[in-house]
Amino acid sequence: xxxxxxxxxxxxxxxxxxxxxxxxxxxxxxxxxxxxxxxxxxxxxxxxxxxxxxxxxxxxxxxxxxxxxxxxxxxxxxxxxxxxxxxxxxxxxxxxx
Amino acid sequence: xxxxxxxxxxxxxxxxxxxxxxxxxxxxxxxxxxxxxxxxxxxxxxxxxxxxxxxxxxxxxxxxxxxxxxxxxxxxxxxxxxxxxxxxxxxxxxxxxxxxxxxxxxxxxxxxxxxxxxxxxxxxxxxxxxxxxxxxxxxxxxxxxxxxxxxxxxxxxxxxxxxxxxxxxxxxxxxxxxxxxxxxxxxxxxxxxxxxxxxxxxxxxxxxxxxxxxxxxxxxxxxxxxxxxxxxxxxxxxxxxxxxxxxxxxxxxxxxxxxxxxxxxxxxxxxxxxxxxxxxxxxxxxxxxxxxxxxxxxxxxxxxxxxxxxxxxxxxxxxxxxxxxxxxxxxxxxxxxxxxxxxxxxxxxxxxxxxxxxxxxxxxxxxxxxxxxxxxxxxxxxxxxxxxxxxxxxxxxxxxxxxxxxxxxxxxxxxxxxxxxxxxxxxxxxxxxxxxxxxxxxxxxxxxxxxxxxxxxxxxxxxxxxxxxxxxxxxxxxxxxxxxxx
Numbered sequence: 001x002x003x004x005x006x007x008x009x010x011x012x013x014x015x016x017x018x019x020x021x022x023x024x025x026x027x028x029x030x031x032x033x034x035x036x037x038x039x040x041x042x043x044x045x046x047x048x049x050x051x052x053x054x055x056x057x058x059x060x061x062x063x064x065x066x067x068x069x070x071x072x073x074x075x076x077x078x079x080x081x082x083x084x085x086x087x088x089x090x091x092x093x094x095x096x097x
Numbered sequence: 098x099x100x101x102x103x104x105x106x107x108x109x110x111x112x113x114x115x116x117x118x119x120x121x122x123x124x125x126x127x128x129x130x131x132x133x134x135x136x137x138x139x140x141x142x143x144x145x146x147x148x149x150x151x152x153x154x155x156x157x158x159x160x161x162x163x164x165x166x167x168x169x170x171x172x173x174x175x176x177x178x179x180x181x182x183x184x185x186x187x188x189x190x191x192x193x194x195x196x197x198x199x200x201x202x203x204x205x206x207x208x209x210x211x212x213x214x215x216x217x218x219x220x221x222x223x224x225x226x227x228x229x230x231x232x233x234x235x236x237x238x239x240x241x242x243x244x245x246x247x248x249x250x251x252x253x254x255x256x257x258x259x260x261x262x263x264x265x266x267x268x269x270x271x272x273x274x275x276x277x278x279x280x281x282x283x284x285x286x287x288x289x290x291x292x293x294x295x296x297x298x299x300x301x302x303x304x305x306x307x308x309x310x311x312x313x314x315x316x317x318x319x320x321x322x323x324x325x326x327x328x329x330x331x332x333x334x335x336x337x338x339x340x341x342x343x344x345x346x347x348x349x350x351x352x353x354x355x356x357x358x359x360x361x362x363x364x365x366x367x368x369x370x371x372x373x374x375x376x377x378x379x380x381x382x383x384x385x386x387x388x389x390x391x392x393x394x395x396x397x398x399x400x401x402x403x404x405x406x407x408x409x410x411x412x413x414x415x416x417x418x419x420x421x422x423x424x425x426x427x428x429x430x431x432x433x434x435x436x437x438x439x440x441x442x443x444x445x446x447x448x449x450x451x452x453x454x455x456x457x458x459x460x461x462x463x464x465x466x467x468x469x470x471x472x473x474x475x476x477x478x479x480x481x482x483x484x485x486x487x488x489x490x491x492x493x494x495x496x497x498x499x500x501x502x503x504x505x506x507x508x509x510x511x512x513x514x515x516x517x518x519x520x521x522x523x524x525x526x527x528x529x530x531x532x533x534x535x536x537x538x539x540x541x542x543x544x545x546x547x548x549x550x551x552x553x554x555x556x557x558x559x560x561x562x563x564x565x566x567x568x569x570x571x572x573x574x575x576x577x578x579x580x581x582x583x
Binding site: 057070074 | 105111113129130139140144298336339
C-alpha cells in the first residue's frame with residue numbers, strides 16, 4: 001500500500017500486489033499524479049505508484065484500471081463542513097473535477 | 098479550497114461490493130483477476146459490478162457467462178452465476194429470466210461468442226425482446242484461442258486466420274451487431290460505447306448502468322456493445338490498445354445509441370413462472386394415465402430378459418413405433434430400457450431405424466451395434482444390418498424370400514410377407530405390429546399385461562388399437578407356426 005498523507009483534495013491507495021503495471025491509470029490521470037515504479041513487485045510487475053501529491057480525488061484512474069481493487073480513491077473531508085466536497089462520486093461528475 | 102481545512106479522507110472509489118473479496122474459485126493468485134495486464138474485460142467487469150452495487154440488486158442478479166477469456170465471471174462476481182455453452186448465453190438468460198422473473202439476468206459475451214457461434218441466439222433473444230441485459234464486449238478478434246478472425250475483425254486487420262489482413266472478398270465485412278439488432282422491433286435499448294479514452298469510459302459506465310436499470314424497470318431487452326481492448330493479441334501496450342479503439346476501431350464501429358425505446362416502453366407484465374413439475378402431466382394431457390412403476394421384484398422370466406434389438410425399415414413403416422411399444426412394455430414390466438431412434442430428415446420414405454435395449458441390469462449404452470434380434474422391414478435394411486447380428490441371434494424379415502446371399506449359419510431367420518399379412522388383417526400399415534408379435538415370442542418373458550399397457554399408452558385411436566392387438570396376436574401365431582420348438 002502506498003499512502004502519502006498530503007493535504008490534497010484527493011488521495012490514492014494502490015495495492016502493488018494486485019496491480020499488473022498496465023499503465024492505463026497513468027495515462028488516464030488528469031493531473032498526472034501516478035508514476036510507474038522502478039522496482040518489480042513480488043509477482044514481477046512494475047506497478048503504478050502514487051506520485052505523492054496532486055490527486056484531486058476525481059476517480060478516473062479507478063475506472064480506467066482493469067483490476068477490481070488495485071486502486072482506491074479517497075477524497076478529503078473538510079474540517080469546516082465535515083463533509084466530502086464535490087459529493088458526486090461517479091466518474092461522470094468527477095470528470096469535471 | 099484551503100488545504101488546512103482538510104481533516105480526513107474518505108473512500109470515493111473502491112472495490113465494488115459485488116466482487117468477491119478474494120477470488121477463491123480461482124486456483125491461484127486469488128488476489129487479482131486472470132486477465133492480461135490492461136485487458137478491457139477487467140474494466141467492463143468493474144462497470145457491471147458498480148451498476149449492480151448502485152442499483153442494489155446483488156442478491157437477485159444472475160450473471161450468464163460466456164465461453165472466451167471472460168468465461169470465469171463466476172470467479173469474480175458475488176452474484177448468481179451460470180456459465181453457458183459457447184454462444185448460448187442469450188438462450189440460457191431467457192430461461193433464467195422466464196423461470197425467475199424477479200431475478201436480474203445479465204448476459205456477458207465476447208464478439209466471437211455472440212456474433213459468430215451465438216449469432217442466432219442473440220438475434221432471437223433480441224427479437225423476442227426478452228427482458229434481459231446483454232453486455233457485448235467487442236475486441237474484433239478471437240482472443241482466448243490465440244487471435245483468429247471474428248465476424249467483427251476489421252477490414253485489413255491481421256489475424257492468424259487472415260494473415261494478410263481481412264478481405265471483404267473472402268471474409269466478408271465486419272459485422273455491425275448493434276446496428277443489425279437495432280433493426281428489430283424487440284429491443285428497447287442498444288448502444289455502442291468504447292474504452293478508447295476517459296470520456297468514452299465514462300460514457301460506457303453510464304450505458305452499462307442504464308442497460309441494467311432498464312431491466313430493473315422491466316422495460317425489456319437492452320444491449321451495450323463495448324469496443325474493448327486486447328493488448329496481448331493485438332500485440333500492443335495497454336495504452337496503445339486503448340488509443341487503437343478510439344483512433345481505428347471507432348472508424349468501423351461508430352459509437353452511439355442505435356435504439357432507444359425506453360420512453361415508450363411500458364413495464365412488462367412479467368410472464369407467469371414456469372409450471373411446477375406436478376402440473377406438467379396435465380399440460381401434456383397425460384395426467385389421467387397411470388405411469389409405470391418400477392416393480393419391486395421382477396419375476397424370474399422378466400429378470401432373464403436382456404434384449405438387444407435393432408428395428409430398421411423405411412420411414413413411415415412404423416419402425417420407431419415398433420421400438421417404442423417394445424421399450425414402453427419393458428418399462429411397464431419394471432425393466433431398464435432405452436430407445437434410440439436414428440433417422441434422416443425425411444418424414445416419409447427415407448431410411449429409419451432404432452436401437453432398443455431392455456434389461457434387468459443397468460444399460461450402459463443405448464447403442465445396439467450387434468443386435469440379438471434384427472427386425473428388417475425391407476431388403477435394404479436387411480442388407481445393411483444382417484452382418485451385425487450376433488451369432489445365435491434372430492432376423493425377422495419382411496419378405497417372402499430371404500435373399501440367399503444373406504443367409505448365415507449362425508443366425509435364425511423368420512422371413513414372411515408381413516405386409517401382406519397385415520393387409521389381410523385390415524391395413525398394411527399394421528405390418529410393424531405383426532412383426533412385433535413375432536419378436537415377442539422370442540422375448541417370451543415380457544408379460545402380456547405390460548404389452549397391453551404399452552399399446553394403450555401409445556395408440557390413442559381405438560380402431561387402430563384393436564387392429565394392432567389383432568396384428569400382435571397374428572404375429573405370435575406366425576412365429577409359433579414356423580418355430581414350434583422355440
